[in-house]
Amino acid sequence: MSTTVAAISTAGLTKDYSGALALGPIDLVVPPGQRVSLIGHNGSGKTTLIRLLAGMLEPSAGSAAVVGHPVGSIGARAALAHLADQPVFYDDLSVREHLEYIARLHGRAEWEERAAELLDAIGLTERADGLPSTFSRGLRQKAAVCLAFVRPFEVMVVDEPFVGLDRAGRDAVLELFRAAHGAGATLVVATHELTTVVESDRIVALRDGAVVFDGRPGEADLHELVDTAPRHESD
Amino acid sequence: MHDALSDLRRTRRARRLGDVEWFDLAYRVYIAAIFGGSAVIVLSDQVGDAEATPSQIASVFADGPALLGMVAVLAVALGLRSGSDGGPLSIEAADVRHLMLAPIVRRTVLSRPLVQRLRSAAFTASIVGGIGGVLAAQRLPGSAAAWTASGASAAALVGLVFVAVATITHALHVPRVVATAVAVALVIWQSVAVVRDVPGPGDRFGHLALWGYEQRAADLGAIGVTLALVVIAWRLVGRLRVEPLARRGELVSQLRFAVTMQDLRTVVLLRRQLRNEQPRRSPWLRLRPAAGSARAAIWRRSWRGIARTPAGRLARMAALAGGAGLAAVAVLRGTTPAFVAMGVLLFLLGLEAIEPLSQEIDQSGLTDGLPLARGWLHVHLLVASAGLLVPFSVLGATVAAIAEPDVAAAAFVLAYPVALVGMAGAVVSAVRDAPDPAAAESAFMPPEFAGFADGMRVLIPVAISTLGALAVWAAREQPGWATIARSVVGAALVVATTSWWVTRRDRWRTAWRRFVAGARP
Numbered sequence: 001m002s003t004t005v006a007a008i009s010t011a012g013l014t015k016d017y018s019g020a021l022a023l024g025p026i027d028l029v030v031p032p033g034q035r036v037s038l039i040g041h042n043g044s045g046k047t048t049l050i051r052l053l054a055g056m057l058e059p060s061a062g063s064a065a066v067v068g069h070p071v072g073s074i075g076a077r078a079a080l081a082h083l084a085d086q087p088v089f090y091d092d093l094s095v096r097e098h099l100e101y102i103a104r105l106h107g108r109a110e111w112e113e114r115a116a117e118l119l120d121a122i123g124l125t126e127r128a129d130g131l132p133s134t135f136s137r138g139l140r141q142k143a144a145v146c147l148a149f150v151r152p153f154e155v156m157v158v159d160e161p162f163v164g165l166d167r168a169g170r171d172a173v174l175e176l177f178r179a180a181h182g183a184g185a186t187l188v189v190a191t192h193e194l195t196t197v198v199e200s201d202r203i204v205a206l207r208d209g210a211v212v213f214d215g216r217p218g219e220a221d222l223h224e225l226v227d228t229a230p231r232h233e234s235d
Numbered sequence: 236m237h238d239a240l241s242d243l244r245r246t247r248r249a250r251r252l253g254d255v256e257w258f259d260l261a262y263r264v265y266i267a268a269i270f271g272g273s274a275v276i277v278l279s280d281q282v283g284d285a286e287a288t289p290s291q292i293a294s295v296f297a298d299g300p301a302l303l304g305m306v307a308v309l310a311v312a313l314g315l316r317s318g319s320d321g322g323p324l325s326i327e328a329a330d331v332r333h334l335m336l337a338p339i340v341r342r343t344v345l346s347r348p349l350v351q352r353l354r355s356a357a358f359t360a361s362i363v364g365g366i367g368g369v370l371a372a373q374r375l376p377g378s379a380a381a382w383t384a385s386g387a388s389a390a391a392l393v394g395l396v397f398v399a400v401a402t403i404t405h406a407l408h409v410p411r412v413v414a415t416a417v418a419v420a421l422v423i424w425q426s427v428a429v430v431r432d433v434p435g436p437g438d439r440f441g442h443l444a445l446w447g448y449e450q451r452a453a454d455l456g457a458i459g460v461t462l463a464l465v466v467i468a469w470r471l472v473g474r475l476r477v478e479p480l481a482r483r484g485e486l487v488s489q490l491r492f493a494v495t496m497q498d499l500r501t502v503v504l505l506r507r508q509l510r511n512e513q514p515r516r517s518p519w520l521r522l523r524p525a526a527g528s529a530r531a532a533i534w535r536r537s538w539r540g541i542a543r544t545p546a547g548r549l550a551r552m553a554a555l556a557g558g559a560g561l562a563a564v565a566v567l568r569g570t571t572p573a574f575v576a577m578g579v580l581l582f583l584l585g586l587e588a589i590e591p592l593s594q595e596i597d598q599s600g601l602t603d604g605l606p607l608a609r610g611w612l613h614v615h616l617l618v619a620s621a622g623l624l625v626p627f628s629v630l631g632a633t634v635a636a637i638a639e640p641d642v643a644a645a646a647f648v649l650a651y652p653v654a655l656v657g658m659a660g661a662v663v664s665a666v667r668d669a670p671d672p673a674a675a676e677s678a679f680m681p682p683e684f685a686g687f688a689d690g691m692r693v694l695i696p697v698a699i700s701t702l703g704a705l706a707v708w709a710a711r712e713q714p715g716w717a718t719i720a721r722s723v724v725g726a727a728l729v730v731a732t733t734s735w736w737v738t739r740r741d742r743w744r745t746a747w748r749r750f751v752a753g754a755r756p
Contacts, residue, residue: 018513055336058478072477078338088332092250093243098333104239105337147333 005068007032007155007186012062023048023209037197038190040206046190050159054082081153085160087144089132096128106151118146137164158189287374301428303444304437308425310397312418318404319414321479325487342473349472356394364390382447389444392461399464406471518542537591537619555584556627560634563707578701581657592616610738628654652726656703659733664696
C-alpha cells in the first residue's frame with residue numbers, strides 16, 4: 001500500500017502577535033495537484049497563512065509541512081514557490097538578471113528558454129533589461145510573476161496575484177496557473193477576485209483567522225463568505 | 236547553486252563600485268579626517284589641563300578594570316537584548332525574499348553579512364576606544380601610542396563581543412525575558428565588582444584597556460573569549476530566523492534613508508520598531524474622561540501618552556539619567572570632555588521624555604485644524620514631559636551623590652534644571668522636524684553651505700542640551716552656592732527662551748518666507 005505525501009499539511013498552525021490571535025489553529029491537508037483558492041475579508045488571515053507556508057513567518061504554535069518537509073527546511077524551500085503580495089527586487093538588477101539569479105539559485109541551469117517564454121507570456125519582453133525596482137505597480141507584479149514561475153516547483157503559494165494587473169496581464173497569470181496545474185503542481189491562491197476562483201478544485205474561506213468554509217466552488221455563497229464583516233471581541 | 240550566489244554577488248559588487256563617486260568619497264574622508272582630528276586634538280588639550288595625581292592614578296588602576304569592564308558587560312547585555320529582538324544582522328529585503336527562501340545553505344547567505352557586521356562594529360568601537368586612549372594618555376603615565384593601541388584593541392573586542400553575543404542569542408532563539416534576565420544579572424554582578432573588591436565578568440576586558448601602562452598575560456583571556464564567541468556565532472549564523480530578518484530588512488533600509496536625511500525622529504521611531512517596542516496596551520495609570528479647558532485636555536492627553544510608555548523605554552531613560560550622573564562625576568573629577576557625553580545623554584533623555592510633543596508633530600494633520608496656535612499647543616504638551624523628568628533627575632543626582640558624597644546637595648539642586656535644559660535641546664530638534672529640501676531657508680544656499688546647514692541642524696539641539704552640563708563644569712571650577720544659583724538662573728533662561736521660540740516660531744518663519752518670496756525677481 002502506498003501513501004501519497006500531502007503537498008501541504010498543517011497541524012494546529014497558529015500565529016499571534018503579542019497575544020493577539022491572527023490565525024488558527026488551522027488543520028489543513030492539500031493533496032498533490034490540487035488547486036485551492038483562499039478567500040476571506042481583509043484581516044481574515046489569508047496573507048498570514050500564505051507567509052507561514054512560505055516560511056516568511058514563524059508559527060506561534062503548531063506546524064506545517066510542504067511535500068513532507070518542515071516549512072523552512074531546504075526540501076520545503078526547493079519544492080515551494082512563493083508569489084507575495086508585495087514584490088521585492090534588487091535595485092541594481094534587471095528583470096533578466098533577476099530571472100537568471102533566481103533560476104540558478106533553484107538549480108535550473110538552463111534558464112534562458114524558460115525565461116523568454118515567461119517574459120513573452122506576460123508581456124515583459126521589451127522591458128526585460130529594465131530595472132524592476134523602477135517599474136509601475138503593474139509591471140512590478142508581472143516581473144514578480146515571472147520570478148515565481150522561472151524556477152522549478154511542486155507547490156506554489158500566491159497572495160493577491162492580480163493586484164495592479166491589466167486585463168491582459170490577469171489573463172496571462174491565469175493561463176500560467178492553468179499550465180502549472182496541468183503539469184501537476186499544487187496551487188494555493190489567496191485572492192479577493194471571486195471570478196477567478198471558479199476554476200479551483202477547492203475553496204477555503206477564512207474569517208478572523210479560522211476556517212469557516214472548506215469545500216468545492218458552488219457549495220457556498222462566496223460573496224457572503226467574503227463580505228461578512230469580521231467579528232470583534234465585544235460581539 | 237552556490238555559483239549563482241557568488242556570480243551575482245560579484246556582479247553587484249562591481250556595479251556598486253562602478254557607481255561610487257571616488258572624488259566625492261575622497262573629499263568626504265578628507266573633511267572627516269580634518270574635523271575628527273581637530274576634535275581629538277581640542278579634547279586632548281582640554282584633558283591635559285588636569286594631570287592625574289598619584290592617588291588618582293592608583294585609583295584608576297585599582298577601580299578602572301571593573302569600571303571599564305562594565306562597558307564590555309553592557310555590550311553583552313545589549314547583545315542579548317538585540318539578539319532576542321532579531322538582531323544584529325540586517326540584510327536586504329530582496330535577499331530575504333530570494334536567498335533565504337532558496338534551497339541553499341543559509342550559512343552561505345549569512346556569513347558575509349555577519350563578517351561585515353563584525354568588521355564594522357570592531358572598527359567603529361576601535362575609533363572610539365582609540366580616542367579614549369588618546370585622552371587617557373594626557374593624564375596617565377605611559378606613551379600615547381600604547382594607550383591608543385590598548386584603548387582601540389579593547390574597544391574593538393567589545394564591538395566583536397556585542398555582535399557575536401547578539402548573533403548567538405538570535406540563533407538559539409533565546410526568549411526576550413530570558414535574555415533580559417541574564418543581561419540584568421551580568422550588569423548587577425559587574426556593578427558589585429565596581430563597588431566591592433570582587434571579580435566581575437568584564438574585568439579582563441577592563442584590564443586590557445589599561446595595557447597602555449600595565450600588561451598582564453592573564454588579560455589575553457579576554458581575546459580568547461571574544462574569539463570563541465565569534466567562532467560560535469559564525470557556526471550558528473545559518474540558524475538566524477527569517478521573520479525578524481524580513482522585518483529588519485524593510486526597516487533598516489528606511490532607517491538608512493532617515494539617517495541620510497538626518498531625520499532624527501524617524502530614526503527614533505524606526506529603532507523602536509526594530510526593537511518591537513510598542514506602547515503599553517494597558518496604561519500604567521488610567522485617566523478617566525473629563526470635561527475642561529483646552530489646557531486641561533492637553534495636560535490629560537500628555538499624561539495618557541506617558542502612561543503608555545513601555546517598561547523598556549523607562550529602563551532606557553533610567554540608564555540615560557544614571558549615565559548622565561556618572562558623566563557629571565567624571566567632569567567633577569577632572570575629565571572635562573565628559574560634559575559632552577553628559578549633554579548627549581541628557582539630549583537623548585529629553586527625546587524620550589517629549590514623546591507627547593513628538594507624537595503631535597508626527598500626526599500634525601490631526602490637530603492642524605484646531606482653533607489653537609500650534610506653538611501654544613506644543614509648549615503646553617511639554618508640561619507633563621517636564622513632570623516626567625523629575626524622577627529621572629532624582630535618579631541622576633543620586634548616582635552622582637553616591638559617587639561624590641561631598642557634592643550631594645548641589646547635585647540634587649542642579650539635576651532638574653540641567654535635565655530641563657537637556658530636554659530643551661530635544662524640543663528644538665523635534666520642533667524643527669525633518670529637513671525640508673523645498674524650504675525657503677535653503678533656497679538661496681549653495682550646495683557647500685547647505686551641507687554645513689544640515690550638519691548644524693543636528694548639532695545645534697545637542698549643543699543646547701550640553702549647555703546644562705556646563706553647570707557641572709562651572710561648579711568644579713568655582714565651587715560654591717553662588718555658582719550653583721547662577722547655573723539655575725542660566726538653565727531657567729535657556730528653558731524660557733526655548734519655550735518662547737516654540738511659541739513664536741511659526742510667526743517668525745512665515746515672516747521670513749514672505750521676505751524671501753519678496754526678494755525673488
